[in-house]
Amino acid sequence: MKTKITPHVVLAAVLLFVPSAFASTLTWDTSAGAGIQAGSGTWDLNNLTNWTEDGGATRIPWTSSDDLAQFLVDGSAATITVNDGNGQVGALGLRFEGAPPSFGNWTVSGDMLQVGAGGIVNRIPSSSVSVLFINSAIQLTDSQTWSSVAAFNNNNTTLVRVGGNISSASNPTNLTFDGRGLTNAVSQGNTQPRVLLSSSL
Numbered sequence: 001m002k003t004k005i006t007p008h009v010v011l012a013a014v015l016l017f018v019p020s021a022f023a024s025t026l027t028w029d030t031s032a033g034a035g036i037q038a039g040s041g042t043w044d045l046n047n048l049t050n051w052t053e054d055g056g057a058t059r060i061p062w063t064s065s066d067d068l069a070q071f072l073v074d075g076s077a078a079t080i081t082v083n084d085g086n087g088q089v090g091a092l093g094l095r096f097e098g099a100p101p102s103f104g105n106w107t108v109s110g111d112m113l114q115v116g117a118g119g120i121v122n123r124i125p126s127s128s129v130s131v132l133f134i135n136s137a138i139q140l141t142d143s144q145t146w147s148s149v150a151a152f153n154n155n156n157t158t159l160v161r162v163g164g165n166i167s168s169a170s171n172p173t174n175l176t177f178d179g180r181g182l183t184n185a186v187s188q189g190n191t192q193p194r195v196l197l198s199s200s201l
Contacts, residue, residue: 065090077104093118147178
């Protein structure tokens with residue numbers, strides 16, 4: 001189905017998505033050690049216990065596309081591999097924050113990932129290297145906003161790269177960008193299905 005892409009640059013106050021009172025926020029945690037370890041691992045449905053709701057004391061599986069997925073980047077590179085083998089993996093939204101990797105990238109790859117009204121929020125601060133690569137195909141299950149403190153682009157020099165196809169589970173679906181002052185908001189076409197934002201900074 002066709003997705004309506006709406007370029008949108010916010011220069012003043014930004015209204016962020018407020019999750020439903022029924023949504024839980026699950027944090028990526030790939031190790032049984034104390035606290036949260038945001039390492040490489042597989043994101044699947046109802047199987048692997050790579051998530052926590054209590055700061056790492058208890059690790060649980062991902063069970064609902066109504067929950068928010070939070071990734072606390074700890075300065076190290078990691079790869080999250082989406083696996084739809086047990087059912088379609090989806091989330092109300094994705095949030096990335098923390099310290100950028102000193103070497104390498106944070107990458108979301110593998111099977112298609114559904115994303116709901118919470119959209120994608122990148123709060124990883126700028127650094128001298130690429131930080132966040134989203135290579136999985138993204139299917140939008142609701143209208144949403146993607147926001148970032150760094151530019152979205154489809155090359156290796158920009159801090160957030162969306163490399164997979166973007167589609168819609170329903171029609172129409174609006175995808176809005178909170179560009180935080182970025183210019184040249186959207187480039188798209190049949191030969192280049194990727195969305196890119198380029199920075200004037």
